[in-house]
Each structure stands twice: as C-alpha cells, then as structure tokens.
Amino acid sequence: MEKKKFYMTTAIAYTSGKPHIGNTYEAILADSIARFKRLQGYEVFMQTGTDEHGQKIEEKAAQKGITPKAFVDEIAGEIKGIWDLVGTSYDKFIRTTDADHEKQVQKIFKKLYDQGDIYKGHYEGMYCTPCESFFTASQLVDGKCPDCGRPCQPAKEEAYFLKLSNYTDRLIEHINTHPEFIQPESRKNEMMNNFLLPGLQDLCVSRTSFKWGIPVDFDDKHVVYVWIDALSNYITGIGYDCDGNSTDQFNKFWPADLHLIGKDILRFHTIYWPIMLMALDLPLPKQIFGHPWLLQGGEKMSKSKGNVLYADDLAKVFGVDAVRYFVLHEMPFDNDGVITWELLVERCNSELANTLGNLVNRTISMSNKYFGGVVTDAGVAEDVDAELKALALETPGKVLAKMENLRVADAITEIFTLYKRCNKYIDETMPWALAKDETKQARLQTVLYNLIESICIGTSLLAPFMPETAEKIFKQLNTSARGIEELDTFGKYANGTKVTEAPEILFQRLVLEDVLKVAEEIKAAQAAEYAKENGLEPVEEKKEEETVIDIEAKPEITYDDFAKLQFQVGEIIACEEVKKSKKLLCSQVKIGSQVKQIVSGIKAHYTPEQMVGKKVMVLVNLKPATLAGIVSEGMLLCAEDENGELALMTPEKTMPSGAEIC
C-alpha cells in the first residue's frame, strides 16, 4: 500500500538579519513534527526557506554597498546554516529569488489579473518604509506607523489590488465548517471578529516605490508585493504550474496538511492565502497552526534591548538537542513561552542530565559490571516487571495521541514519564543486591534486559525530538531506532547484544554561575556589535550622521501657507486620562486668557501629573475634532524619535502663556 503523504511548511524567514531562537523555534517545531510523521510511516515533505524581496532589503543592501542579491545570498546562507545546525530535516529549502518561483509568481499574478481577481487602482495613504505598509490616516498612531511607531509619509501610488469580496463568504463558510483549519482555535475568533465579519478591504499586491521584487511582467513599473510572492512559495516549491502543467509532486502533495507559522502572520495565512488559492481554484491547506512566541524573560527579543538569544550560542553551551528539548518541551501550546539561561540550566540538569542521561549511564554501567556488557533476557520475570512493561507499551499510543493534536510538549512529557519509571524500577529491583546473590544472576539479567528494552522503546519515540541524543543512546546500546509499528511488543532488543564498554555522558551537568558568565560574554559581544552597526560607538564622526532621523520631505509651501498656522505657548493647568482610551490624555491648556481642551495620544509617554505645569507649543487654530467622545481644540506638538519616544516642545526660556510662536 502506498504511504500516506504529509506536506508541511514553515513560514519562510525574512532575510533581513540573523534569526534568533524564537525564529529558530519554528524550524525545530516543524522538524520534530516532520520527523514524527516519518516515524509513523508517512511520506513527509517538509518545506522551509527564505523570503527575500522588499524595500527593506533593497535599502539594507544599499547601505552595505552591495546588490540586494548579494545581501540576501549571505543572509539566506546564514539562515540555512542555523536550520542545519539545529538538525532541521527539510526536504526543500525554497528561496523567493529562485528562478522557477519568480516565474510562477508572475504567471499567478497575470492569471489573477486576467480573470479579474486582481485589478488596477490607486493606493493613497500613509506609507511606512520599514514596514513596507500603507495605512489610512486614521490607522496611524500619532501620525506614526501603528506597527513600528516610526514616521510615515503621505504617498499615493498606482497599485494592483486583490479583490477579496468575491470569496469572503466562501472563506467564512469554510472556517465555520472546518474547526481544525485555524489552530489554536482561540485565534479563529480574532480573524472572524476583526476582519472577516466586518468586511475585508482589498489587498494591495503591487508596489512601484521600489525595485527589489518580482516584476509584474505586463506592467514593468510594478513589482509584486510581498504576500503574493511569499505565500505562493507553498505551491511553487513543490512544482505548481499555473498553466496546468504542475508536477506529479505537486499533485501528490497539495493541499498542504499543515502550515506552521508564527501567530503574528496568522491573518495572512488564514485570510489572504486561502482567498488566493480559491482564486486559483486550488484546494485549501488542511490546517494552519499559529504557534506562540518564545519570550526572553517575559519580553520580546530585540537587538536594541540586547536580550536576543541565538540558537548557535545556545547550542555551544547546551548542545543542539538540549536546545531542541527546551523549546519543544517548555513551550505551552497556545501561550507564549519563556526562555532564559537560568531555565535552560535547570531543565538540562534535572530532566536531561539527571533523569535521562543518568538512567542510560547507570544501566550500561551495571551491564558492564555484572555481565561484561552482554544483555540477556533470562526470562525470570517477577510481578514488579509488569508495571514497567505495561507503561513501555502504553507510551507509544500516548505520544501518538498528543502529537495528533500537535501537543509536542505533552508528547515529550509522556516519554520522560517512561524514563522516570525506569529509574524507579531500578530502585524496586535493586540490581546491586541481586548481584551479591549467586542464585539471582538470571533475575539480574532479566532486570537489566527490561531496562534496556524500555529505554529503547522510549528512545525510539524520543528520536524525532532529539535525534542526536537518540542516535547516541542507540549506539551505546548497540542497536537502532524502531518504527512506531515495532513498538507494540516488549522484547525486541536482541538477546545477547553487547553494549558499549565506556558509556559516554549524554548531558553534562551545568553550573549556573559558569553558564551565566558565558551568557554575559555573549551579551557583551552582542551589545558591542549592535553599537557598531548603529554607529553608537563613540569612535568615528559617523556617529552624528547615523543617529539623526531623515523623514520624507513634504512638498514646499509658501509663506502664506505657513502663516495660516497659529502656534502659541500654552500652559497645561490640568490633565487627566481619557478613560475610554488606551492612548489619550485630555489636557486643559491655558493660552493667554482662554483655556482650551486638547486631547493627545501621549498616555504612554507622560502621566497626567507630569503634564500639569508644563509650558508647551500648541497649534491653536486647528479645527476642533472629537476623539473618543471628547472635543479637542488644538494640538500639542511633540518631537519623536525612531522608537516612537515622544518629547513635548517647550520654550527654551521662560515665556508667558499665550506667547506667539512664529
């Protein structure tokens, strides 16, 4: 009978920089699922890769003075290197700069255009360059990008749009009738309530503002914008052809069984991607799992915070499998997980070194000490064996059930429950006592055999999660991993096998202080690098140049234009939070002899107490507007840095309230 197929993908990683452990987590998670499916006997195809186009990359390459292609080649190589380092067993590593991918994307774009799903229009709004996103004026936060908080520029460009309205009803129907489609299910509500039910805005799918992308072949001003390009990788990578000449591989593997992605891009995968597929008349993927994030000590990792953990650094200290174990076992199913050096040390010592490593080590040592390493099932069973055997035989089914629901952490826990039971079995049987009794030799042999057989069963199941460790254990036991169908019988370990004479320590116990020292070194090195990259180092004159902010120039105005604006010094005499809003403060501002009420989106930067008493710069003749139900009669002016930090403009010398600013 032909094997059942399983096609799964990770998101493709954006080639703007080195991926941290959180990004790497996705690759490891995907890998463990892929390996487990293979263990189950599926014909698995796992695809991962890199997303390499876009304005940000174009700019970064220009900064470095190299071509975008050279830039992405380097980063893609680095990403692939890390995926390889952590043992990711992908079948295909796709790059969106691959020629066949680019060609198909062009064809897909053309096809959707020809059939009317893509139309040409105009995009008018505020544009955030780093995020490569357009926003409506109303979406901006203090006039800044709602995603990254950096300044946006007004822009209008001709653009192609993907029409979504034709398919939304079908998509809503699909999501409602396929509860497994969006996982975890709680995410489904977010998509429904925030996007699908209120009605979707058509998606802008081309750009004219940069060149580093796949050209729209029938309109060369445009390049294909990220989502049609990036999402298509899931079909182009396995041989989709828009003209109907898809490969056998494609026909076999599509639809995907699982798209594994970060929860932040769930929207694109559960809304835009399915609609694209509907437009292409292709079946939808069976499941999209938005995994949670790995937080460093409860915070998102960011270079500027200097708390980024990288897989290669961690692997150096703990070993690849320990890192895999940690991220797979410590991540809750649908909540963000926490990773710290301290937690890593603790888990490594208690679970890996003590429970597993020590179990294997003591078992092999006893085999050597008592029987010269030869393992024999002498068949002298006692009641106490039954429980161990029963658990060893139950465990595969339990692990399987957990994995069916992608409960990877729980699956691993089941395996370790078996290892712990083995340790208990040693105490129950007390081999060292049996060894002292000449008449108990056969019993002692049986006990050791039972242990080794149980370890083999557990370790066969462990292999998808910790492949190197499993390999090491099997090598020491002089046997090999079993398929899941071979785990239904207790006693398959060949009688008379000789285990290694010198068991290798699988996991060294770690001393927290030592590890923290290394962590400090890594952190310091990172900080130095960050400073260098961002010109924060006090060495060169470059410094000033690189800490300034450039924003896009607005069109020139006349003095008359300027003269229309009236600025005055105002004194904040009272200020309170706008209860209904997360961002607004409502201030009473004394300007000359009158008092204006002004609402500002600066709650995150100033408390009401800090506001009171400040003399600030006010645009006074702005048309009043209502914000969160409160009338605002002007605008407080602020300066803002690239991180979205705000600073109120105040007069450099004491000035009376009402003084004109001109």
Next chain:
RNA sequence: GGCGAGAUAGCUCAGUUGGCCAGAGCACACGGUUCAUACCCGUGGUGUCGAGGGUUCGAAUCCCCCUCUCGCUACCA
C-alpha cells in the same frame, strides 16, 4: 471602546460533559539507597481554586456582577 483568552501550591502549569479529602513538575525539607553524572527512590502543602452573589443535594468546573492580566482590533489632530 469592540471581540477574545486568562486569573488554581513559592515558581510553571493540568484539571473532559459540575460529584469521592483539588492535582503534576520544579524548588525546598526530611528519610532511604549507592549501580550511576553529589545521582536515583520515598515522604511532606492548613492552597479563601482572583473578589462577591446565584443555580444545585453538591461548583475550580454552570449563571450574574466586579477587579486585574494578556492577545487581536478601533480611536490616536
């Protein structure tokens, strides 16, 4: 503001359709053991199951209300 999730032992969390004295792991303490990586095994919690009210013979589990945390989303002059 809208929608959603959550609040259980010092820490991280399990607790299906309400039912036996509310559980696990880690940490901590004590006891046992010595094959082993100072390891393993055992024992130890009087936790107001976020607050309050209600339904019920009986609620961590259902209903109402409140407080706080988190996610998405909106407003952001």
